[in-house]
Amino acid sequence: MAFYYKEPSHTFGEYLLVPGYSSDKCIPANVSLKTPLTKFKKGEEPALSLNIPMVSAIMQAVSDDRMAIALAKEGGLSFLYGSQTPEQEAQMVKKVKSYKSGFVSSDSNIKPTTTLGEILALKEVTGHSTMAVTEDGTPTGKLLGIVTSRDYRVTRMSMDTPVSEFMTPFEKLVYADAGTTLTEANDIIWESKLNMLPLVDKNQRLMYMVFRKDYTEDKEFENQLIDENKRYRVGAGINTRDYAERVPLLLDAGVDALCIDSSEGYSEWQRITLDYIHKKFGPEVKVGAGNVVDREGFLFLAKAGADFVKVGIGGGSICITRETKGIGRGQATALIDVCQARDEYYKETGIYVPVCSDGGIVHDYHITLALAMGADFMMLGRYFSRFDESPTNKVKLNGTFYKEYWGEGSNRARNWQRYDLGGASKLSFEEGVDSYVPYAGPLHDNVGITLSKVRSTMCNCGALNIKELQDKAKLTLVSSVSIVEGGSHDVIPRDQFTSR
Numbered sequence: 001m002a003f004y005y006k007e008p009s010h011t012f013g014e015y016l017l018v019p020g021y022s023s024d025k026c027i028p029a030n031v032s033l034k035t036p037l038t039k040f041k042k043g044e045e046p047a048l049s050l051n052i053p054m055v056s057a058i059m060q061a062v063s064d065d066r067m068a069i070a071l072a073k074e075g076g077l078s079f080l081y082g083s084q085t086p087e088q089e090a091q092m093v094k095k096v097k098s099y100k101s102g103f104v105s106s107d108s109n110i111k112p113t114t115t116l117g118e119i120l121a122l123k124e125v126t127g128h129s130t131m132a133v134t135e136d137g138t139p140t141g142k143l144l145g146i147v148t149s150r151d152y153r154v155t156r157m158s159m160d161t162p163v164s165e166f167m168t169p170f171e172k173l174v175y176a177d178a179g180t181t182l183t184e185a186n187d188i189i190w191e192s193k194l195n196m197l198p199l200v201d202k203n204q205r206l207m208y209m210v211f212r213k214d215y216t217e218d219k220e221f222e223n224q225l226i227d228e229n230k231r232y233r234v235g236a237g238i239n240t241r242d243y244a245e246r247v248p249l250l251l252d253a254g255v256d257a258l259c260i261d262s263s264e265g266y267s268e269w270q271r272i273t274l275d276y277i278h279k280k281f282g283p284e285v286k287v288g289a290g291n292v293v294d295r296e297g298f299l300f301l302a303k304a305g306a307d308f309v310k311v312g313i314g315g316g317s318i319c320i321t322r323e324t325k326g327i328g329r330g331q332a333t334a335l336i337d338v339c340q341a342r343d344e345y346y347k348e349t350g351i352y353v354p355v356c357s358d359g360g361i362v363h364d365y366h367i368t369l370a371l372a373m374g375a376d377f378m379m380l381g382r383y384f385s386r387f388d389e390s391p392t393n394k395v396k397l398n399g400t401f402y403k404e405y406w407g408e409g410s411n412r413a414r415n416w417q418r419y420d421l422g423g424a425s426k427l428s429f430e431e432g433v434d435s436y437v438p439y440a441g442p443l444h445d446n447v448g449i450t451l452s453k454v455r456s457t458m459c460n461c462g463a464l465n466i467k468e469l470q471d472k473a474k475l476t477l478v479s480s481v482s483i484v485e486g487g488s489h490d491v492i493p494r495d496q497f498t499s500r
């Protein structure tokens, strides 16, 4: 006879934290959000930790090199998407590892023939008004000029005017050699009163752009997640098929952590993959596994050598796995079950295997709930997809800006992979949707606000770090009526009148 769980499974929106005593030391400025990423023995430090409990999802619409850099600056980690060729993924890892803070690669890529109209459209998408003009329109082509919004007047010029007619041509630019240091570049910027200094190689090819504003910004990142060579840390998604080919390329590129990306990880495929990697490359290569939703799944992967275990089936914002396949479990219940197993496993073996809650974070406070329930960190897709740094297009619909966001199990993601790889495997059914999310601006500002809420709630619970929160938290299920009570109710919002 089938096994029946005695209780229904619940999700984050059905729980609340009940505050505990807060001492006068409990202020947000004193809260540490440092958390383990990889497993460790009792009394030892984990090989890898995060400075904030956030990683970005292994998805085309979320985690590329740009996202990885932005998130590492904040103290988190991206897992680059695995639904691309091993070579492409390794190239992304290299881009993160070779990124030099303050040195920006051009993302506007315009040719001399690009028109004013096209430049204005591009500015809407990238948000950048300073653009480099290269001979072939690539970010590292021969630099022919620079255009900024001071070079054109929309009201007086035809939209057809090619940029070559109004850009500042190379002969009139202040530029510097590709080997210039950041300090030297900033001296030139100050002396010549520039907003941006292009760095070119001996063939006049554009290498980097150094912006005045980045220099001051760079000093803000106290939490950044860097390796022993001061390079940003980056993770990468892998699968249970081509690991023998993919993993060595990623390791050569300098990847810091790997994660097996699958909707369902309680399988022999994952055991074989973990075994292969740890035997072939040694235990210093860190590999997370998942996803699971119960204690058996967790124990299976912990015993198979996973460096962390990811929890969550079907709770993601773009997920339709529960609807298509009928598998899954309420995210909160799954997490609580797995974290209990993790704690028991730690008691028995002295090995602490961090748990990642993946998917279904809708409100910022869900992060605090997940931490309180025992998660060491979260994986977020929708959250990060809304920012400037996500790889997808920003589009304007009915006067409002949105970013595109699609599931890895959607036709859109699989199509991409199919075309790139030329593979024959046909997607038999979709497990994810292709959608839009409201555009939310830069990652830095958003993560700052989110984490200040997390710190504040932790103080309400009398916790100055994540472990303390897990030990002290008191969680209550709430009835559907009290959820209504928790929102604004029985008042008429002022904007209902003022907007008319």
Ligand SMILES: NC(=O)C1=CN([C@@H]2O[C@H](COP(=O)(O)OP(=O)(O)OC[C@H]3O[C@@H](n4cnc5c(N)ncnc54)[C@H](O)[C@@H]3O)[C@@H](O)[C@H]2O)C=CC1
Pocket: 058, 239, 240, 241, 261, 262, 263, 264, 267, 269, 291, 312, 313, 314, 315, 316, 319, 321, 358, 359, 408, 409, 431
């Ligand atoms: N977290 C979630 O709830 C969900 C996530 N997703 C995302 O969609 C993407 C695709 O996920 P999946 O379809 O689960 O990918 P998957 O590669 O893990 O599994 C696809 C199928 O291939 C089989 N398989 C795996 N390795 C094999 C091997 N070596 N030989 C033969 N068969 C093998 C699996 O058993 C499964 O039936 C991932 O990015 C995943 O994160 C999709 C659905 C739900």
Ligand SMILES: O=c1[nH]c(=O)c2[nH+]cn([C@@H]3O[C@H](COP(=O)(O)O)[C@@H](O)[C@H]3O)c2[nH]1
Pocket: 057, 058, 059, 312, 314, 315, 316, 317, 318, 319, 320, 321, 322, 358, 359, 360, 361, 379, 380, 381, 382, 383, 406, 407, 408, 409, 410, 431, 432, 433
């Ligand atoms: O059922 C699914 N179909 C999909 O196509 C899909 N793509 C991603 N994922 C999972 O969703 C997580 C991100 O969830 P959020 O957007 O809620 O943060 C991710 O981290 C994944 O675990 C999928 N699940």
Ligand SMILES: [K+]
Pocket: 264, 265, 266, 267
């Ligand atoms: K299974």
